[in-house]
Amino acid sequence: MAAFILHLKSCLPSAIRSLILPKKAYIRNTSGMAGGLQPASVVVLPRSLALAFKSFCQANSGPLPLLSQSEQDKWMLPALGTAPEARTVCPQFRKYEFGVCTGGLTSLEDYAEQLKDMVTFVLDCSFSLERALGIVGLSRRNPAGLSHAGAYKTTVPCATVAEFCCPLVVTMRPIPKDKLERLLQVTCSMAGEQGQPIHIGDPELLGIKALSKPDYGNCVECQPEDVPVFWPSQLTSLEAVISCKAALAFTSMPGCTVMTHLKDSKTPASCLTPKTVPEVHHISQDPLHYSIVSAAAVQKIRKLEETIAIDPGNRGIGHLLCKDELLKASLSLSHAHSVLVTTGLPTHFNHKPPEETDGPPGAIALGAFLQALGKNVSMVVDQRALSLHTKLVEDTVKQGVLKSQIPILTYQGGSVKDAQAFLCKDGDPKSPRFDHLVAIERAGRAADGNYYNARKVNIKHLVDPIDDLFLAAQKIPGISSTGVGDGGNELGMGKVKKAIKRHIRNGDVIACDVEADFAVIAGVSNWGGYALACALYILNSCEVHGRYLRKAIGPSRALGEQNWTQALPSITKEEKMLGILVQHKVRSGVSGIVGMEVDGMPFHGVHTKMIQKLLDISTEHV
Structure with a gap:
């Protein structure tokens, strides 16, 4: 058996080896770390669900920006780095069985046979909010240590496709209200649509009862002059996997990403026009609510x-x-x-x-x-x-x-x-x-x-x-x-x-x-x-x-x-x-x-x- 595993490793494309080989027992939060490569999160599903999940991502492109997927008849992860030992950060995975998370994994080595009948999806995680905050002059207020900032399940339903029916998950950052406009312009310059928040104001308008109790990660506290700002999160993919109740599925662990060579397709700042430059406007105090509209519409x-x-x-x-x-x-x-x-x-x-x-x-x-x-x-x-x-x-x-x-x-x-x-x-x-x-x-x-x-x-x-x-x-x-x-x-x-x-x-x-x-x-x-x-x-x-x-x-x-x-x-x-x-x-x-x-x-x-x-x-x- 050991000889077979060694032979299998030598035959696999380097991309899939990056999923199977790393077994170091440390966890790194790679959110916001690119180093020239494009970070991504991974979802691995049975081939029978592949078409439906692709359609689900296309219908909900905000939280699920699909970069690529492995071909239906080939067991490989497309366009990842060619030297995993040097160019990829050790990924960590969640294992799901019939919609229930049954553990965390440092590699998928023990599931090499099952993976042959599965399809890997790569979701874009390259937008770095921390970098945007730095450009605007806001110090990072992420939780201490290696934890990632909190994400929340909302009562906003994603567009349903076949077995995939789940709520939108969002991440939140508290932003001083006098920095809102500038931050929004920076994030959209960096990441196009993906940099645009989907809600600014009272979290209860999204069905979030308490910012102090995130569903993923740790909360970031709001100061008196802060406004809660919410972006769609790729962690929505975890809720999608739970909803489909596949017999076996894998996802990236929240806060951990795979580094890829896939090209960034977001709109550069030089391409922003009055139709795409966003403005923020305060429309309600109770509940607190801001809206976003283009400069051209204004x-x-x-x-x-x-x-x-x-x-x-x-x-x-x-x-x-x-x-x-x-x-x-x-x-x-x-x-x-x-x-x-x-x-x-x-x-x-x-x-x-x-x-x-x-x-x-x-x-x-x-x-x-x-x-x-x-x-x-x-x-x-x-x-x-x-x-x-x-x-x-x-x-x-x-x-x-x-x-x-x-x-x-x-x-x-x-x-x-x-x-x-x-x-x-x-x-x-x-x-x-x-x-x-x-x-x-x-x-x-x-x-x-x-x-x-x-x-x-x-x-x-x-x-x-x-x-x-x-x-x-x-x-x-x-x-x-x-x-x-x-x-x-x-x-x-x-x-x-x-x-x-x-x-x-x-x-x-x-x-x-x-x-x-x-x-x-x-x-x-x-x-x-x-x-x-x-x-x-x-x-x-x-x-x-x-x-x-x-x-x-x-x-x-x-x-x-x-x-x-x-x-x-x-x-x-x-x-x-x-x-x-x-x-x-x-x-x-x-x-x-x-x-x-x-x-x-x-x-x-x-x-x-x-x-x-x-x-x-x-x-x-x-």
Whole structure:
């Protein structure tokens, strides 16, 4: 038997000898150590599972960047170093039987016969976060000794392929918030997509309950000014091996790698473009959450914000504008799953209905695009306007403005408890029904408790206290809010009430006192709704943001771009929408005319030009 083993060793390719020969009883953490070679982790599976595992890696390329695999009919590990004694670090393996880890191995010598019917997969581990931290000027805070930094199983499911069904595993580093942007640019310059984190902020958003208890390795403690930043981990492969329950399988031990000669295919810094250069933006404090988007997408959304901020009514709204509110609002909406939209400013109190043509078109346009993204959308309106809005939604579906019905709700208030019960399942603030509220040209409560139109006329008798929902949302973690307005008396404009009182006519009386997290200012509120839809199109067409949204697992969402284009606001759809409002005798806000105009300005010529400008910005190639 001994003679046979010696003969076998002499016949094997040097690559596979690097797996079998080393038997020294020491363990080295090789994460971040390259020395000119490319480090990789190894998964060895029965040949019957090879095709499925390859597809699984391709479907989840973020945590499982597949470099190579041995050929189906040949027992070898492709393209490893030719002199294992000098060029490879002693690998250590985990052995799995039917999904259970049954021990650690310093070589696979005792399994030479079984390996003949197995396939070896090589996963890229070359991205060195420690090196990136050094470039940014952050000292290494890995656990002492030879242990590797902690990794965590999340509640985020990987894309399932055949027998392979497992959660995403991530690694975490605490990063001072003032270093986030620089670190992200360095990591993406070094490693392209593989250097991009998949989550920045509260670990519970990934289903991680305690950073002090990693599933692999040892935790790295966060300091007061740190933000937890998470990257996809190749340790996801261990969970995949567990899930397939193969009779026999092997993986690299966490923290230990094999050094290969395989070429690095990542994007060098010189190839980064505005479409791939990432930016970090803070979108929520409770829970703490940051988002990532490309510089090119940010540039477009800022152009949208600038475009809608013109002041055709000379109201002084330029003084209310806060930079990047449209960007942050759209980023927050992009991460949302269930959105509640409200509209309705009954300025024509002597007519029935008292509503105006500004508000509903913007709300419906945003709702249409949220539907295209697969989000749950509902609307909440005044009880007295329920019938009107129900008919509006029905007609928009019939005419193809909306793809499907939007549920119409009402809220007549009573107490903080009532508002919480409306927003949350069983009134439990830990289970919100909605994660984003949007008000578009919605009457907002002033400091004296009344509601006013632009002429200081009190319209409180026509308005239900939907403001209470926005106030309650401020105290419920996980619910963000956006207010869109053009005059200062709209729900959400409390965020800029000082400027309203100083610069808007009658502002000291009409200014809304209720804040939204984000205040989008537009010359006409409908334009703000259109701009939000366009910004969502830009974000979800952005590869950098799309990868962050899907946590680097599953196919790119850009596959749905054609449907998203059809869901954008258009001159044709908005003309139909305004025509529906005219049929229901809804009037222009300034003139009171029942006709094809909004805020006293004709649809054709003014609003059509704005819609086209927003579409041109959204769909242009940078």
